[in-house]
Amino acid sequence: MNKHLLVAPQPTTKRVADLDGPDFYPTPKWATHALIENEQFSGDIWECACGDGAMSEVLARTGNKIISSDLFDRDYGEHGVDFITEDRSVDNIITNPPFHSAEPFVESALRNSKKKFALLLRLAFLEGGGRQRNIFSKNAPSRVWVFSERITFYPKNAVRKGSGTTAYAWFVWDKAHCGPTELNWFPPGYKKQFA
Numbered sequence: 168m169n170k171h172l173l174v175a176p177q178p179t180t181k182r183v184a185d186l187d188g189p190d191f192y193p194t195p196k197w198a199t200h201a202l203i204e205n206e207q208f209s210g211d212i213w214e215c216a217c218g219d220g221a222m223s224e225v226l227a228r229t230g231n232k233i234i235s236s237d238l239f240d241r242d243y244g245e246h247g248v249d250f251i252t253e254d255r256s257v258d259n260i261i262t263n264p265p266f267h268s269a270e271p272f273v274e275s276a277l278r279n280s281k282k283k284f285a286l287l288l289r290l291a292f293l294e295g296g297g298r299q300r301n302i303f304s305k306n307a308p309s310r311v312w313v314f315s316e317r318i319t320f321y322p323k324n325a326v327r328k329g330s331g332t333t334a335y336a337w338f339v340w341d342k343a344h345c346g347p348t349e350l351n352w353f354p355p356g357y358k359k360q361f362a
């Protein structure tokens with residue numbers, strides 16, 4: 168067995184670089200199910216950092232048209248599309264962005280989404296002076312969905328052991344929303360139901 172693939176889940180707020188290009192951590196499908204069971208999306212959905220399609224495949228269950236792209240070729244969707252600089256107007260954008268680029272992904276999604284965008288981010292993304300000044304003071308999310316079950320991210324093909332200790336949430340920006348940010352909690356059970 169390749170010892171480099173024996174990678175424990177990432178327990179801190181800082182994920183290490185992955186083994187197959189920058190920050191490739193497929194999202195466990197139950198975490199995407201939790202979003203689509205609780206948020207409605209009308210129109211096309213762009214999964215703009217699609218990796219191997221782990222999230223796109225679940226999003227297809229909405230019945231909406233799914234557009235999938237990634238900067239890197241992971242044998243799924245379009246490749247060579249840098250979401251940070253891309254100019255493409257789409258109804259909805261949903262992804263789990265690379266850890267190191269969450270802020271530019273918010274900025275690009277604000278520019279490129281016509282209706283809604285949802286990003287799976289560390290709950291700690293809520294903190295920080297820079298984010299308060301640059302993002303939240305001008306464009307606070309409409310809703311934050313906090314996971315009550317821990318998501319464990321593994322690099323692709325890594326041996327799975329242990330469970331994660333980092334809190335994640337879906338951050339949803341809805342252009343039709345007025346008023347303050349709503350804070351919601353997913354009830355436990357998605358992990359088992361959509362294992």
Ligand SMILES: C[S@@+](CC[C@H](N)C(=O)[O-])C[C@H]1O[C@@H](n2cnc3c(N)ncnc32)[C@H](O)[C@@H]1O
Nearest residue numbers: 192193194216217218221222238249250263265
């Ligand atoms: C954490 S993985 C998530 C993959 C997929 N969204 C999922 O949830 O399973 C982040 C993905 O972002 C891609 N990526 C990194 N920088 C990017 C960029 N500037 N534009 C588009 N995709 C990028 C990586 O190649 C990787 O596939």
